[in-house]
Amino acid sequence: MSKYLLIQSKSPWESGDVAQFYALARELGKAGGEVTFFLVQNGVMSARTGAKDAAFDQLLGENVRLLADDFSLRERAIERGTLKPGVKPGAIDEVVDLLAAGAKALWH
Amino acid sequence: MATITIGIMNPPYESANTPTAFRMVDAAIRKGHDVNVFCYEGATALGYAGQKQHPNAVHGASIEEEDHPNPKEWIKALLAFANEKQVKLVWCNCGLCVDERGVENQIEGVCRGSPVDAWKYCERSDGVLLIGTE
Numbered sequence: 325m326s327k328y329l330l331i332q333s334k335s336p337w338e339s340g341d342v343a344q345f346y347a348l349a350r351e352l353g354k355a356g357g358e359v360t361f362f363l364v365q366n367g368v369m370s371a372r373t374g375a376k377d378a379a380f381d382q383l384l385g386e387n388v389r390l391l392a393d394d395f396s397l398r399e400r401a402i403e404r405g406t407l408k409p410g411v412k413p414g415a416i417d418e419v420v421d422l423l424a425a426g427a428k429a430l431w432h
Numbered sequence: 433m434a435t436i437t438i439g440i441m442n443p444p445y446e447s448a449n450t451p452t453a454f455r456m457v458d459a460a461i462r463k464g465h466d467v468n469v470f471c472y473e474g475a476t477a478l479g480y481a482g483q484k485q486h487p488n489a490v491h492g493a494s495i496e497e498e499d500h501p502n503p504k505e506w507i508k509a510l511l512a513f514a515n516e517k518q519v520k521l522v523w524c525n526c527g528l529c530v531d532e533r534g535v536e537n538q539i540e541g542v543c544r545g546s547p548v549d550a551w552k553y554c555e556r557s558d559g560v561l562l563i564g565t566e
Contacts, residue, residue: 420436
């Protein structure tokens, strides 16, 4: 099974491509890939409960592991308890571990 | 232990991508991995030795009080950290990009290469991440 690491650094309110990146993660998961979707920088904004991002919400419950960079969350005063169900805080170490394990990585 | 290659393109002082990339390099070294960093386009100015700190006139802070961090210092720290952990950190600039920008005066430890070197780093790596500007 192929491992994929998709890193989302932008919020959907600053780039029109973000929804397509979510869709790519969803499709890779549906195709049987082991997908980690890592939110970093402004990418974490969609993970807040109440954030209106329908395309992101379609990822919740899919075969995709959703992580939000703990440093980016702290910078933006986003508490762990306010994340949407299915999104967990993660350290940048998770990215390094996946790269070291040979995951195919994409940055957006 | 693994080898990881990270490509950076953003110039200094402009994007959150830069500190994120530095954090990845730091974490990889901490975990004992060898790391290649290939700087392309504006990222070749990250290691420019001519970077200077400045005071903050708005807040009335001197250079020392402001202690504004320059990316060349972060690269120095990462190179020192790699040395301490006895892992290999290669920090390579695209030579053509360096010449275009006139940033030949780089800190010690930064090398000069070409996209061919970037390709070789990638080919020999367990994991590769390119952080583009857009």
